[in-house]
Amino acid sequence: MRFCAFLTAAAAALATVCVLAQRAPPFTEDCRKSTYPPSGPTYRGPVPWYTINLDLPPYKRWHEVITDLTPEVRHIVKDLLDMVNAFFPSGKVTKMVDERLPAMLGVLPYPFEEEIKGIADVSGIPLGEIISFNIFYELFTFCTSIIAENKKGHLFHVRNMDFGIFLGWNMNNNSWTVTENLKPLTVNLDFQRNNQTIFKATSFAGYVGTLTGMKPGVFSLTLNERFSSNGGYMGILEWILGQRDEMWIGFLTRRVLENATSYEDAKNMLIKNKILAPAYFIVGGNKSGEGCVITRGRKDTPDVYELRPKEGRWFLVQTNYDRWKNPFFLDNRRKPTFMCLNQTTQENISLASSYDILSTKPILNKVMAWAAVGLVAPFWGGGVPRVLPAVVWDKPDRNHL
Ligand SMILES: *[C@@H]1O[C@H](CO)[C@@H](O)[C@H](O)[C@H]1NC(C)=O
Ligand SMILES: *[C@@H]1O[C@H](CO)[C@@H](O)[C@H](O)[C@H]1NC(C)=O
Numbered sequence: 296m297r298f299c300a301f302l303t304a305a306a307a308a309l310a311t312v313c314v315l316a317q318r319a320p321p322f323t324e325d326c327r328k329s330t331y332p333p334s335g336p337t338y339r340g341p342v343p344w345y346t347i348n349l350d351l352p353p354y355k356r357w358h359e360v361i362t363d364l365t366p367e368v369r370h371i372v373k374d375l376l377d378m379v380n381a382f383f384p385s386g387k388v389t390k391m392v393d394e395r396l397p398a399m400l401g402v403l404p405y406p407f408e409e410e411i412k413g414i415a416d417v418s419g420i421p422l423g424e425i426i427s428f429n430i431f432y433e434l435f436t437f438c439t440s441i442i443a444e445n446k447k448g449h450l451f452h453v454r455n456m457d458f459g460i461f462l463g464w465n466m467n468n469n470s471w472t473v474t475e476n477l478k479p480l481t482v483n484l485d486f487q488r489n490n491q492t493i494f495k496a497t498s499f500a501g502y503v504g505t506l507t508g509m510k511p512g513v514f515s516l517t518l519n520e521r522f523s524s525n526g527g528y529m530g531i532l533e534w535i536l537g538q539r540d541e542m543w544i545g546f547l548t549r550r551v552l553e554n555a556t557s558y559e560d561a562k563n564m565l566i567k568n569k570i571l572a573p574a575y576f577i578v579g580g581n582k583s584g585e586g587c588v589i590t591r592g593r594k595d596t597p598d599v600y601e602l603r604p605k606e607g608r609w610f611l612v613q614t615n616y617d618r619w620k621n622p623f624f625l626d627n628r629r630k631p632t633f634m635c636l637n638q639t640t641q642e643n644i645s646l647a648s649s650y651d652i653l654s655t656k657p658i659l660n661k662v663m664a665w666a667a668v669g670l671v672a673p674f675w676g677g678g679v680p681r682v683l684p685a686v687v688w689d690k691p692d693r694n695h696l
């Protein structure tokens with residue numbers, strides 16, 4: 296039970312840090328232009344692709360990725376433990392994570408437990424630390440996701456991945472340590488069965504869930520964090536205490552990408568499954584009007600908001616706040632996103648212009664690890680690249696924040 300007390304205390308401490316961390320002046324710049332394809336001093340080059348072969352036993356699937364990126368995974372796991380140890384300096388928490396977390400968590404659903412064990416063994420990082428690394432993604436995903444439909448009925452689904460806001464401010468160079476250290480972990484993944492792509496994802500090495508992915512030609516899916524008093528850490532506590540009927544959100548989205556066969560099927564799975572943490576699921580399909588934001592509580596679905604291009608609702612924007620509520624006043628990414636989409640117009644929405652919007656501050660911010668832009672599924676079928684390119688940026692220009 297000491298572990299539970301730790302989780303509760305850590306969550307409370309982080310909530311405080313959250314409010315402090317956001318005390319930056321609200322800042323909005325003019326909508327950017329011509330930022331795509333990315334280049335310049337802050338561009339770190341393309342993200343590497345890896346194939347995850349679903350025909351292999353789960354234990355073996357991540358070996359190649361982890362073999363290449365063990366030092367980077369080690370680095371980030373150390374950051375997270377350093378942060379926890381800053382709150383609980385006795386070192387007891389590390390000991391607990393290493394020795395007791397694996398047993399306390401009991402059985403993770405197939406195939407995740409085996410995959411995580413494989414990652415721990417290949418990297419030589421203790422299993423408990425890999426598990427806690429996977430838990431952190433359930434709690435700290437700050438992002439902006441957009442779905443927009445152009446006049447031809449093509450859907451563009453794009454997202455910024457902001458991650459690590461609470462996780463360590465580096466006084467020396469004014470950067471968020473965890474965000475910085477996550478950038479080199481960014482990978483593009485091609486999940487295959489029978490040598491055929493089942494879905495593609497952009498993710499962080501060492502994490503077995505999926506926060507951003509697309510089934511080429513069928514649907515695309517991104518996940519954003521939703522805050523709530525009955526929040527994610529409560530779900531994780533209950534899970535540890537043995538109530539196992541709720542799914543980890545990043546595991547549900549991975550399952551949907553792997554096994555849902557259509558936009559409608561994906562939507563149903565995302566609406567109906569009980570989940571450990573509240574979330575927003577942003578889903579795009581392969582025809583005009585197929586795009587929605589699903590607002591989820593752990594057990595309920597208060598809202599499903601759909602595109603209605605014929606009535607002029609040609610885009611949906613989701614940050615980390617319910618659409619019927621005002622965003623936290625220091626973190627209003629919604630309004631500038633609306634403004635830039637309005638300025639771009641439906642005629643001119645494209646991969647490049649969506650990327651411009653993601654590159655505009657404060658939609659672009661210091662905790663952004665990367666951005667992904669994707670053409671969901673060309674309306675007309677073949678011939679057009681169905682890709683989810685992702686880019687990693689270095690720290691955005693400090694002078695602008
Ligand atoms: C900030 O400093 C840390 C440690 O000295 C380093 O790892 C990180 O890359 C630096 N970040 C930037 C943006 O320069
Ligand atoms: C996948 O392709 C490789 C070589 O390209 C081949 O050796 C293997 O048998 C194929 N696997 C399946 C399941 O088709």
Ligand SMILES: *[C@@H]1O[C@H](CO)[C@@H](O)[C@H](O)[C@H]1NC(C)=O
Nearest residue numbers: 405406546549550551553554
């Ligand atoms: C998808 O379905 C298959 C077959 O039922 C199952 O083996 C696999 O574990 C499922 N994938 C996930 C991520 O749950």
Ligand SMILES: *[C@@H]1O[C@H](CO)[C@@H](O)[C@H](O)[C@H]1NC(C)=O
Nearest residue numbers: 512513556557558581674676
């Ligand atoms: C759209 O997805 C459905 C499956 O939901 C599939 O049958 C159809 O072929 C797809 N259409 C295109 C144009 O890819």
Ligand SMILES: *[C@@H]1O[C@H](CO)[C@@H](O)[C@H](O)[C@H]1NC(C)=O
Nearest residue numbers: 630631632633634635636637
């Ligand atoms: C964008 O346009 C919509 C529809 O015309 C309007 O409701 C909204 O207020 C505009 N938002 C901004 C920030 O310009």
Ligand SMILES: *[C@@H]1O[C@H](CO)[C@@H](O)[C@H](O)[C@H]1NC(C)=O
Nearest residue numbers: 637638639640641642643644
């Ligand atoms: C749309 O793009 C075209 C070609 O780049 C440009 O001429 C036009 O002004 C743009 N429209 C708007 C509303 O920005």
